[in-house]
Amino acid sequence: MPTILCIDDDANFLELEKSILETNGYTAVIASDGLTGITLASKSPIDVVVLAFKMRAMNGGQVAEVLLKQQPDLPIVVCTGFFETMPHWLRWFAAACVEKRDGLDVLLSVIQEVIAHKKVPCQAVAA
DSSP, X not given: OOEEEEEOSOHHHHHHHHHHHHHTTOEEEEESSHHHHHHHHHHSOOSEEEEOSSOSSSOHXXXXXXXXXXXXXXXXXXXXXXXXXXXXXXXXXSSEEEEGGGOHHHHHHHHHXXXXXXXXXXXXXXX
């Protein structure tokens, strides 16, 4: 099964992501900050990254920039509660964008579409 790397400094949401992904047969790797996520992505094969935007230390844009330089074809799904403040370049390079308030079922559906190589327009995904 595909391996999904979830990077978020919200520990509760991170555990929920891990739980739903593992329940649906995915291997979930979690990182509570951007630097740890970058390190994990460079050491293990990752199929999709689920990335929060607003985080302490490195924000999602900074993390995405590093990840995309290291692995230009790595699909990144931005999952944020701050969609309106995301830079437009990140919306352009992300495989998909999901608002946290839309729920984990929407996130799971988007991940499944990204894995199936269907690019999802990077806009707020309606629940």
